[in-house]
Structures are given as C-alpha cells and as structure tokens.
Amino acid sequence: MWKISAQVLISTVRGAHVRQSLCSAWTGSGAAPSREHTTQDVTARSRALGPIRSYPPPLLSFLVLHDRLPFASARMGSACKTSAVYKAPPFPCLLHPLCFPPRLNHPDVMSVYEKRNGAPAVDPGELRGGLEDFEKDDLSKPPFILNWTEIKLIGIAGVGFFLDAYDLFIINQVTSMLQWRFYGGKSLPSTLSGLVKAAANIGSVIGQVSFGIMGDYFGRKAMYGKELMIIIVATILCISAPSSVGGDGVLIWLSVWRIVLGIGVGADYPMSASVTSDRAIIRKRGSLLCYIFANQGWGSFVGSLVTMIVLACYKGVLDNNDSANWSKTDGIWRIIVGLALIPAFGTLYQRLTLPESVRYTRAIQHLPPPVDASLAAKGLLPDGSVENGNGDLENGNGVKSVPAAVDTRPGFKQTYDAEGNPIARENPDVVALEEVDHANVDKNIIAANQRHHWKEFRQYFGQWRHLKILIGTTCCWFLLDIAFYGINLNTNLILTAMGLGGSTGTAWNRLFQVATGNLIVTALGFVPGYYVSVLTIEYIGRKPIQIMGFAMTSLMLALLAGLFSRLDHGGFIALFTFLQFFFNFGANTTTFIYPVEVFPTKYRATAHGISAACGKCGAIAASFGFNSLVGPIGTANVLWIFFGVSILGIPFTFLLPETKDRDPDVILAEEEKAGLAPV
Incomplete structure (x- = not known):
C-alpha cells in the first residue's frame, strides 16, 4: 500500500x-x-x-x-x-x-535530484482551485513580478541607494541654506562649495574599492551592514557641525564628515549589488537590480518632499527679508540631513544578520555553480544541457558541459523549523537558495580561498577577453557620471534657467522654489525612468538600453545647449525632464547592473567596486569642473562638454556583451574545464 x-x-x-x-x-x-x-x-x-x-x-x-x-x-x-x-x-x-x-x-524546471529519482510529472492544466492559482509556474509570470522574499531583499538592499540620492539632492539645499545662514544670501566660496559637493563622491571611491575587495575576500556576510554603520556615524557628526566656527569652518567640517559618509554610501554599491545578484534568479536578476537601484529615484523624491515640508514649518520666520531670522536655516538643514537616519537604523539589523549566499559559498569552495531553473526551462543551461549518469550536464551532442549542482529556486519561511533551522532534504546537495545561511563552510576552505584569491584575480583579468569587459564597465560608468553628476550636483543653476531656481523673493521663497523645481523634475522624469527600466530590461536587454540611453541623453544635452538662451520655461522643463528620464531609462541604470551580471561571483564585488569607483571619479571631476567652467565659458558650453562625453559612451558600450540570461559562473566553470581560467 x-x-x-x-x-x-x-x-x-x-x-x-x-x-x-x-x-x-x-x-x-x-x-x-x-x-x-x-x-x-x-x-x-x-x-x-x-x-x-x-x-x-x-x-x-x-x-x-x-x-x-x-x-x-x-x-x-x-x-x-x-x-x-x-x-x-x-x-x-x-x-x-x-x-x-x-x-x-x-x-524543464525540476531539479537534478528530482529528475534523477523519477518524480512524476503532471499536466499543469489539471490543477484546480486555490492551489492552482498559488502554485502557478513562476516561469509564466513577467520577470518584474516579485515574491515576498524578493520584496524584502529590495527593502534591505535598496536603502543605501535611497540615501545616496537623498544626500545628492539635499546637499544642494544645504549649501543654499548655508548661503543665508553665513554669507547673507551671497554665493559660497567656489573652492569650498565644490569641496562640500564632491566630498561624498571622494569618500565613495574609497568605499567602493575597499569594500568591493573585502566583499570578495572575506565574504558578503562579514562585511554587509558595516557600511550602514559608517553612514549612521557620519550623518550624526555632519549634523553636529558647530556654528561657532563660522561659514568656512562649517563647510570644512561638513566636507570632512561627508567624505566619511561617502565611504559608507560607496561601500553599499558593490555590497548590495553583489548580495542581490548572488540571490537572484537569472530571468529576474535585471529587474530585481533595477528595483533596488530605483531607490535612488525615491531618495531624490523624498528629499525634495521633506525639504518642502520642513520649509513649510519655518515659513512664518523666514518669509520676510529680516536677516535676523536667517539663522533659523541652521535648524532646517540639520533636520533635513538628520532624517536620513530613520531608514538607516530601520534596516541595520537585517543587514547585519543577512546570511551568506549559495553562489558565494560554492564559488569559494570551487564547487559547480547553482543550476538556475529559469535558464534550464529556456534551454540555456547551456545548449539545452541534460544530466548524464555521472551527474554532469551534457549538451545535445553529448559534450560534457557544467557539472550538476543545486536547485536555485527560492526557499520560504516554512522551510525552516521553529528554531529557524532549515528542514533537511533527502539529498543534501539539493538546497533552496536561502538555506545556505546555515551552511557551515570550513574555515580552512575560506583561508585557502583568501590565499589564492589575488592570484586567481590577476590570472582572470590578465586575459584580454575579461579585461576588455572591465575596461568597458569602468569607462562607461566614468563618462556617464561626468554628465549625470555634473547636472544633478548643480541643479540650482539649471532650475534658475527654468524659472524655478529661486532667484527672486524672500529667503524662504527662494529655497521653496528650488525644492519645488526638484520635486517636479524628479516626479516627471527621474522616478519614471527607473521603472521603465524595471519593466523592459528583461525583454530589451542591457546593451540596447545603454546605447539608447547614451544617444538620447546626448540629444537632450545638445538641444539644451543649443537652445539654452532661447527656450521658454515650458520648453526647458520638458527637455530637462526627458534628460532625467533617459539618464535612468538608460546608462545610469545599466552601468550599475553590468558589473554584477557580467563577472563571476568570486570576483563580482571587486569588479563592481572598481567600476563604480571610476564612475565616482567622473562625478568628482564634474563637481569641480562645472563650478570652474560655468563662469569663464557659460552654462551652455558646459552642456556641450557633457554632450561630447555622452557620445563617447556609445563606442565603449560595444566592448560589453549582452548579459540577459547570462550566468557568468557557468561560463567560468566551462573555461576552467577547458583550461582557459584559473582553477
């Protein structure tokens, strides 16, 4: 029976x-x-x-x-x-x-273990009722439809990008408030203004490279959450700036601690990107990364909204030309900056307790990469591979491909017992993606990985086919950030040309106009661009979106530069909104995604950190260069420079492969078998 x-x-x-x-x-x-x-x-x-x-x-x-x-x-x-x-x-x-x-x-979806033990199949159309709806095959759902586990991951990993954009926006507001607090409404010293705006980007370069390296060397779990602790400490010290040291002293104080803040923000790039990519199903990886990066849009939007709300609370004391009340701006900027602590504290515990991923754990043990069910269903793992009697995957010609590995379908809470331990499977090699947090990796294996890590890293990128991809990711990000941060670190000047820069009226009116202008541009262009990327990236692909993004931003910059003195306010708003839209439905999103999709797990964080750091170098150049050049040559000619930079991004994109449905760990395993990569 x-x-x-x-x-x-x-x-x-x-x-x-x-x-x-x-x-x-x-x-x-x-x-x-x-x-x-x-x-x-x-x-x-x-x-x-x-x-x-x-x-x-x-x-x-x-x-x-x-x-x-x-x-x-x-x-x-x-x-x-x-x-x-x-x-x-x-x-x-x-x-x-x-x-x-x-x-x-x-x-097409069963794991290797299921196939080996002859699990019975059934026609999906036979299911009925609530179970049919709940057990509907994930492969039939659009890739941008997320489950609860993925939503939680977005909340944990996305906060760093939220804070990055929040800081990017509010620093414009902070410098405007400091003008009224210490300089009587006049412009800040150009050198100090450039330094305080560039400070976070300077720190980001340090954080991106250092945490990227340590994320691969020590593991994601060992480092994740530390960057958020740095952000919290630096934010507290920023709002503790003593007013008694005067305007120049406050700007120097802010610059120093914003460098530290930037280290934490920069560290979040390789860490959150790697943590997400390590856990993502291949067919949904691009959409998931887009969702996380889209938190930048919400950071900018919330920064604008918070500034307007706080300013509204101070309207009674600032909505006049009484210079005696200008000191009230001291409290406004501290409140706006300090509110960033709420999301930081809200996700700190989750980051510190986030488990290690299956992919990283297997990569440092030189085990075969996890078999992705979504790729198997498409016949892309690789070349329609099937399992042979030895547990290896063979393609249609009988050529041995990638060794059979583990099931990567996500686990759920109920796969754990009351003590939080995973319910063991019959075959210990078949594990859900989230069960690896309880895997015990031998410390000797970790030590061996650390000893050989740099040798393998040099050997991997010593080959031109890999090095040219790294050159492509770094140069594209560098060129993109020159234009992106050159515009967004100096939005006050652009908004003034649009009639939303607060060039007239009381101190309160000028500050409120700038916040309103930013809110309009963010709502119309910034946020929608991210979510169009979310909806389309798994259908269009990364490479077409990046090329299109560089081309369209170049067009918008050319129109803005050529018509700068002739555009009315409506035309300026329209062009600037489209510019922001194609930044985010374009290279700003794909330059973030490319490094974590194109490089294998064991080098992923380092490669992403290097690429992101090159991008921030472009942002630093833009923050200093814009202020230095806008006076001698004018804003329109600076926009022409940004146009040329954006055009240069297109040829560098051709160095990059399309990463849609691409598993770099599978490719590395094949190279190791063929003797083309370090083992």
Whole structure:
C-alpha cells in the first residue's frame, strides 16, 4: 500500500472559523517517512486543537511532496495562511493525480535530484482551485513580478541607494541654506562649495574599492551592514557641525564628515549589488537590480518632499527679508540631513544578520555553480544541457558541459523549523537558495580561498577577453557620471534657467522654489525612468538600453545647449525632464547592473567596486569642473562638454556583451574545464 505522511496545517481565519488542510505527503513503496511525530504526540496535539476532519481521496489534490521536496509545503503553507504545522502518523490512502504541483514537476524546471529519482510529472492544466492559482509556474509570470522574499531583499538592499540620492539632492539645499545662514544670501566660496559637493563622491571611491575587495575576500556576510554603520556615524557628526566656527569652518567640517559618509554610501554599491545578484534568479536578476537601484529615484523624491515640508514649518520666520531670522536655516538643514537616519537604523539589523549566499559559498569552495531553473526551462543551461549518469550536464551532442549542482529556486519561511533551522532534504546537495545561511563552510576552505584569491584575480583579468569587459564597465560608468553628476550636483543653476531656481523673493521663497523645481523634475522624469527600466530590461536587454540611453541623453544635452538662451520655461522643463528620464531609462541604470551580471561571483564585488569607483571619479571631476567652467565659458558650453562625453559612451558600450540570461559562473566553470581560467 502507498503510505502518506501528512502534515495538518491549521490556520485561524476571520471569526471563529478554522481551516485545516492536508498540505504535504511522502510517496513510496513501503518507505517510512523521515521526520515524524509519534502517534501519542500527534494525538495529544489533536486533542488540544480539536477534532481533525478526515478527507476522502478526491480531496487530496492539496497534497505536495514534503519530505522529498520540503519547499513545496512552504508554498502551500503560505496559500493556507498557516500559523502552525503538525505531522500526523502515516496512514494508507489513494493518491489523487492532482497531488503534484506543476512548478515542482515540470520536466524543464525540476531539479537534478528530482529528475534523477523519477518524480512524476503532471499536466499543469489539471490543477484546480486555490492551489492552482498559488502554485502557478513562476516561469509564466513577467520577470518584474516579485515574491515576498524578493520584496524584502529590495527593502534591505535598496536603502543605501535611497540615501545616496537623498544626500545628492539635499546637499544642494544645504549649501543654499548655508548661503543665508553665513554669507547673507551671497554665493559660497567656489573652492569650498565644490569641496562640500564632491566630498561624498571622494569618500565613495574609497568605499567602493575597499569594500568591493573585502566583499570578495572575506565574504558578503562579514562585511554587509558595516557600511550602514559608517553612514549612521557620519550623518550624526555632519549634523553636529558647530556654528561657532563660522561659514568656512562649517563647510570644512561638513566636507570632512561627508567624505566619511561617502565611504559608507560607496561601500553599499558593490555590497548590495553583489548580495542581490548572488540571490537572484537569472530571468529576474535585471529587474530585481533595477528595483533596488530605483531607490535612488525615491531618495531624490523624498528629499525634495521633506525639504518642502520642513520649509513649510519655518515659513512664518523666514518669509520676510529680516536677516535676523536667517539663522533659523541652521535648524532646517540639520533636520533635513538628520532624517536620513530613520531608514538607516530601520534596516541595520537585517543587514547585519543577512546570511551568506549559495553562489558565494560554492564559488569559494570551487564547487559547480547553482543550476538556475529559469535558464534550464529556456534551454540555456547551456545548449539545452541534460544530466548524464555521472551527474554532469551534457549538451545535445553529448559534450560534457557544467557539472550538476543545486536547485536555485527560492526557499520560504516554512522551510525552516521553529528554531529557524532549515528542514533537511533527502539529498543534501539539493538546497533552496536561502538555506545556505546555515551552511557551515570550513574555515580552512575560506583561508585557502583568501590565499589564492589575488592570484586567481590577476590570472582572470590578465586575459584580454575579461579585461576588455572591465575596461568597458569602468569607462562607461566614468563618462556617464561626468554628465549625470555634473547636472544633478548643480541643479540650482539649471532650475534658475527654468524659472524655478529661486532667484527672486524672500529667503524662504527662494529655497521653496528650488525644492519645488526638484520635486517636479524628479516626479516627471527621474522616478519614471527607473521603472521603465524595471519593466523592459528583461525583454530589451542591457546593451540596447545603454546605447539608447547614451544617444538620447546626448540629444537632450545638445538641444539644451543649443537652445539654452532661447527656450521658454515650458520648453526647458520638458527637455530637462526627458534628460532625467533617459539618464535612468538608460546608462545610469545599466552601468550599475553590468558589473554584477557580467563577472563571476568570486570576483563580482571587486569588479563592481572598481567600476563604480571610476564612475565616482567622473562625478568628482564634474563637481569641480562645472563650478570652474560655468563662469569663464557659460552654462551652455558646459552642456556641450557633457554632450561630447555622452557620445563617447556609445563606442565603449560595444566592448560589453549582452548579459540577459547570462550566468557568468557557468561560463567560468566551462573555461576552467577547458583550461582557459584559473582553477
């Protein structure tokens, strides 16, 4: 007889109703289930919870194979909204043909272990009811549709980019307020103004390179969260600037601690990008990275909104020309800067406790990369590979390809027991993506990885086919940031030309106009550009978007420069909005994504840190260069320089491959087999 070890999932719903469902089963000929409570234990639990209904065989369509595929019951548990899980003793029963969800049994999606043990398949169209909806194959969903685990990851990893853009916006507001506080509304000293704006970018270069290197060398878990601690400390010290030292003293104080702040913000680039890419399913990786990077748009938007709200609170004392009240701006800028501490503290614990990823753990042990189910379904892993008798993948010609590895489908909360430990699988090699936080990597393996890391890194990038890609990512990011930060670090000048720069009126009116102008541009162009990238990147691809982005920003800059003195306010707003839109639906997004998608896991953080640091070097050049050149040659001619820089980004993009559906770890494994890469 078939035996079934069933879990009874009991959930309290509205009112006094109780929903009880059988949610998992083990099938086998006389095989005893692996983890089961005694009959007495279950009886005691049942008495405490009340009678358990019996279900006739036709209603067993809610069964999933728990012991062999424990992550299946997690999905069912979520569907039933369970609050507790109990295992009943085995009892004989007939198996209903709808026991097997299509996602777990589709021949293109099943893990290596499932195929090896002959898991039964079922036509997905046979499923009915709520389970059918809940177990709908993820491969049929658009890549920008996220599950709860991915949403949480966006919240944890996205805060650094939120703070980066928040800081980028508010520094313009802070310098404007300091003009009224210490310089009577006149311009700041050009050298100090450039320094305070460039300070965070200077620190970012240090943070990106150092944390990128350490993220690969010591591991993501060892370093992640430390960058947020740096941001918190630096922010507190920034708002502690003593007014008694005068205007120049405050600017120097801010510059010093903004360099430290920049180290934390810069460190977040390689760390959050690597943490996300390590955990992402290949078919959704680009969209997930776009979602995280889109937090820059929200940072700029919230920065504008917060400034307007705080200014509105001070309207009564600043909305006049009484210079005696200008000192009130001292409190305004400190409040605006200090509010950045809220999201920083809100995600610090989650970052410090985030587990190591499967990909990184396997990479440092020189184990085969995880097999991505979404690529297997498309026949891209690689060349339509199938498993042979030795556990290796072979292509259609029988040529050995990549060794069989692990299932990368994400786990869920219910795959863990009450103590937070993962429920063991029958085959220890088949693990869910999130279960690696409990994997014990031998310290000797970590030490060996550290000893050989730099040798392997030099060997890898010593080959032109890899070095040219690094040159492409660094140069594209450098050229992009010259134009992007040259514009966005000096929005006050651009907004003045648009009639939104606050060139007339009281101190309050001028500051409020600048905040309003930024809010309009951010809402119309900045944020939408990010989300168009989210929706299209897995369909269009990275390379076409980057080329299109450089081309369109060049066009917008040429129009702004050529028509600078002739445009009316409406035309200026339209062109500037489109410029911001194509920055973000273009190279600003793809230059961030490329390094974490094109390089293998063991070198990913370092390569991303180097690429991002080159980008920040462009931002530093722009922050100093704009202020130095706008006086002698005029704003229009500076925009022509940005036009030329954007055009140069197009040829460098051709050094880069398309990374859509590309797994760099699989490529590295193939190169190692062929003797083309360090082992």
